[in-house]
Amino acid sequence: MLLATVASLVALTTTVGAKRTVWSQAVVPASGSASAIGSYTAGCVRGAKALPLSGKGYEVMRPERKRYFGHPELLSVIQDLGKTLLAAKHGPILVGDLGQAKGGPSPRGHASHQSGLDVDIWFWHPRIAERRTLTRRERRKTPNHRVVDPKKLEYTKYWSDDVPAMIFAAAADARVSRVLVNPLIKKHLCETKGTKRKLLRKIRPWYGHADHMHVRLHCPKGNRHCVPQDEVPKGDGCSDLEWWLSPKAKKDRKKGKKQYLSNVGAVPLLPDQCQELVR
Ligand SMILES: [Zn+2]
Numbered sequence: 001m002l003l004a005t006v007a008s009l010v011a012l013t014t015t016v017g018a019k020r021t022v023w024s025q026a027v028v029p030a031s032g033s034a035s036a037i038g039s040y041t042a043g044c045v046r047g048a049k050a051l052p053l054s055g056k057g058y059e060v061m062r063p064e065r066k067r068y069f070g071h072p073e074l075l076s077v078i079q080d081l082g083k084t085l086l087a088a089k090h091g092p093i094l095v096g097d098l099g100q101a102k103g104g105p106s107p108r109g110h111a112s113h114q115s116g117l118d119v120d121i122w123f124w125h126p127r128i129a130e131r132r133t134l135t136r137r138e139r140r141k142t143p144n145h146r147v148v149d150p151k152k153l154e155y156t157k158y159w160s161d162d163v164p165a166m167i168f169a170a171a172a173d174a175r176v177s178r179v180l181v182n183p184l185i186k187k188h189l190c191e192t193k194g195t196k197r198k199l200l201r202k203i204r205p206w207y208g209h210a211d212h213m214h215v216r217l218h219c220p221k222g223n224r225h226c227v228p229q230d231e232v233p234k235g236d237g238c239s240d241l242e243w244w245l246s247p248k249a250k251k252d253r254k255k256g257k258k259q260y261l262s263n264v265g266a267v268p269l270l271p272d273q274c275q276e277l278v279r
Helices: 002-025 072-087 136-141 162-171 183-191 238-245 247-263 272-277
Strands: 035-039 042-046 058-060 093-095 118-122 176-181 203-205 212-217
Touching (some): 058 072, 072 093, 162 212, 238 247
Antiparallel strands (some): 093 118
16 A cells, blocks of 8 residues: 555656656747747746847846747837837846746746746846847856845845836836836835836735846737736735735745745646647
């Protein structure tokens, strides 16, 4: 009995391991018309495109991770954001992970980024990126920097006007459903005079996100297998920050973070349409 259990456990681990590698080893997108399938945390993408490593106002970082694929609509949001911020002298933006060629769960780093609709964008960029495109080595080695220190509740020396500008520019795009940032950053935006209060609703506080913002798109039109996330609660969300930033809620936050981290690297049950992509 015990042996049987051990054997079935081994079998289970093997399937799970194999599934994970199937997604992370795919380097060619699944052919067909562009379609985000499933949810952001349990999904995949058909007809993804590779974001060119350099473009007007943006540079792709860590290309060796092969997570520069996304739904064409995501590529166009990034390219538009790059152009807007370059014109406003806040560029270029450095682009971190989008998703894998066929989307799906990644072995480490993210619970979401699975359906081709999520991207991480760095808050900081080195001055050199304003003058020329980055070399392959620079894309691999340039460190990212936190613009706030969540433990000390302070801004770091890497904070600049670029940060609010890029967050608001991303939130202003109608295709974007949420922008996740560190609660301390949202606090700054809530307190900034002249802020477009309406945009604050989309800007959500989340664990980490002190060195990058996570931009998430709505389900693109006509993608009928795409599962949207619950709508963001009404209001600017500025009063939620009390929970995020008060020492009293620390224990609660730790519990929440543990739960969140347990989803990172877990293999979710994917929709049948995803299984077809890796058969
Ligand atoms: Zn992210």
